[in-house]
Amino acid sequence: MTTYFHSSADRARKPLLPGIVTRTFWGEKMLLSLVDLDAQAAIPLHSHPHEQVGMALLGELDLTIAGETRHVIPGDIYIVPGGVEHGLTVGDAPAQVIEAFSPVREEYKY
Amino acid sequence: MTTYFHSSADRARKPLLPGIVTRTFWGEKMLLSLVDLDAQAAIPLHSHPHEQVGMALLGELDLTIAGETRHVIPGDIYIVPGGVEHGLTVGDAPAQVIEAFSPVREEYKY
Numbered sequence: 297m298t299t300y301f302h303s304s305a306d307r308a309r310k311p312l313l314p315g316i317v318t319r320t321f322w323g324e325k326m327l328l329s330l331v332d333l334d335a336q337a338a339i340p341l342h343s344h345p346h347e348q349v350g351m352a353l354l355g356e357l358d359l360t361i362a363g364e365t366r367h368v369i370p371g372d373i374y375i376v377p378g379g380v381e382h383g384l385t386v387g388d389a390p391a392q393v394i395e396a397f398s399p400v401r402e403e404y405k406y
Numbered sequence: 407m408t409t410y411f412h413s414s415a416d417r418a419r420k421p422l423l424p425g426i427v428t429r430t431f432w433g434e435k436m437l438l439s440l441v442d443l444d445a446q447a448a449i450p451l452h453s454h455p456h457e458q459v460g461m462a463l464l465g466e467l468d469l470t471i472a473g474e475t476r477h478v479i480p481g482d483i484y485i486v487p488g489g490v491e492h493g494l495t496v497g498d499a500p501a502q503v504i505e506a507f508s509p510v511r512e513e514y515k516y
Contacts, residue, residue, distance in 0.1 A: 297485060299485075300471040300472065300474065300484055300485055300486065300490075301469075301471070301474075301476045301478070301482065301483070301484055302482070302483040302484070302485070303481065303482055303483070304461070304481045304482065304483055305481050321459065321483045321485060322459075322485070323457045323459055323485045323486075323487055324457060324487065324488075325435075325457040325488075325508040325509075326436065326457055326459050326506055326508050328459045328460075328461070328483060328485075328506070330461070330483075347433045347434060347435040347436055349431065349432075349433055349436050349438045349506060350438075351414070351438070351440070351504060353463070359411075361410040361411070362410065364410065364411075366411045368411070371413065371414045371415050372411065372412070372413055372414065373411070373412040373413070373414055373431045373438060373440075374410055374411055374412070375407060375409075375410055375412070375431060375432070375433045375438075376410065376433075377433060377434065378434075378435075380410075394461060394504060396436055396438070396459060396506035396508075398435040398436050398506075398508045399435075
């Protein structure tokens with residue numbers, strides 16, 4: 297991306313998994329991912345070499361990192377080191393999280 | 407930080423500038439900064455070698471990057487490459503932004 301300013305409202309959504317879409321924005325070192333999740337959507341346990349930091353913005357979810365599961369509410373922060381297994385299940389209302397990855401997840405560009 | 411889960415509500419605030427405080431969380435490659443800004447607070451033009459990506463969550467502000475000023479509202483995204491001059495002025499209501507820096511801004515740890 298060659299510009300400094302973006303509107304998430306104007307950005308097309310990229311499907312990730314059933315009931316889960318993202319809007320991504322990136323520089324050279326980081327990719328920002330604004331993820332919208334339907335109620336009860338789930339991301340199976342997985343890992344990637346990229347470090348991931350995020351904050352819940354809307355809704356509630358059960359987030360598992362390295363075998364530890366926590367109930368996450370808006371304002372909660374999570375840090376997933378590269379290579380560490382993680383996944384989540386959304387509660388009974390839609391959720392939104394914002395995350396950053398470093399290095400850039402090339403497969404999340406569109 | 408050695409844990410995966412954090413509550414921003416429970417995190418002490420670190421003063422940055424008059425009317426501006428942050429709560430930070432970090433891994434090895436990125437530092438996440440949740441910044442609260444009083445109405446009409448300002449961050450003078452400055453630069454740092456760290457790449458910075460962010461999203462406005464609350465309020466409105468005038469953000470300048472590399473000499474270009476835009477009015478930013480919640481949901482707007484900004485990407486500041488390392489070494490590029492930037493600064494902002496908050497509007498007539500308090501604002502909140504979430505930002506990530508890479509590499510970690512060591513002076514933002516506390």
